[in-house]
Amino acid sequence: MRNAFILFFTLASISFSSMASINTSKLDPNKLQTASVSNYVIDLSTGKTLYKKNSNVKMPIASLTKLMTAMVTLDAKLPLNEKLTFTPTDKERMYNTYTRIRMGSTLSRGETIHIALMSSENLAAATLAGNYPGGYEAFIKAMNRKAKSLGMTNTHFVDSSGLDPHNHSTASDVAKMVRAAYKYPEIRKYSTSPVHTAYFGKPSYKLGYTNTNALARGKKWTVNLTKTGYLDEAGRCLGMVTTIDGKRILMVMLDSQGKLTPIGDAGRIKQWLQTGKSKPITADAKYYQQQKLKELTK
DSSP, X not given: OHHHHHHHHHHHTOOGGGOSSOOGGGOOGXXXXXXXXXXXXXXXXXXXXXXXXXXXXXXXXXXXHHHHHHHHHHHTTOOXXXXXXXXXXXXXXXXXXXXXXXXXXXXXXXXXXXXXXXSOOHHHXXXXXXXXXXXXXXXXXXXXXXXXXXXXXXXXXXXXXXXXXXXXXXXXXXXXXXXXXXXXXXXXXXXXXXEEEXXXXXXXXXXXXXXXXXXXXXXXXXXXXXXXXXXXXXEEEEEEEEEETTEEEEEEEEEESSTTHHHHHHHHHHHHHHHSOOOOOOHHHHHHHHHHHHHHHO
């Protein structure tokens, strides 16, 4: 654990002044090692794909799903100030997993999107879908239509929270989803809040929420959009847009073994962009990737 934290702080603190600018034409993908099973990196300033690894392997994407949930909700142009009620039916739709939200209480739609994105509140995602015109099933159909419209040909959604491992995609498709989500000012704002207090009604109470991405909570990175995800079947996942040396870089990390591994990969990618090389990954990480790829491609 101590070594993991040392790795995190070492990679996260790489100076922005190490290069005047990133010269993407000279980057060698073979000089970058990542511990995630699958990756995709894009320079949004140019649209150029900088790095990809196992990018077309289908796998569960856990709570990265909530980026699509937010887009479909915002596309419907529903009032963000409308109060939504959290119901037992919503709780059943997130498989009765734990939530601090009280049944029967209310929160505005905008605030519900906010806590679904920045703190990955599963009940919020289920409630957004349940309050869609036509109901929950219509919302899931809209998610899949949106995915198709974005060219996400290897993606399928069955729930709005990402708790169902049958929500599957690829790093290539997730990159398309993150790129589309970046166009929504609300998603950029909501997803990057370091901390947030939500004020509920009926009864009145408040809950504090923390961003699930440690990089968004710190001050060493400029995070423009972020969404994390975790399931046993999906491992640790991260989709993020960050600014490095003036360039907007989109990163996707799917299926990492350790809690800090996606953060470590973000640091390795940043180091590679700035210096042309990255720190190596551990033998355990290599073994994990090999085993997961066997499972995913058999």
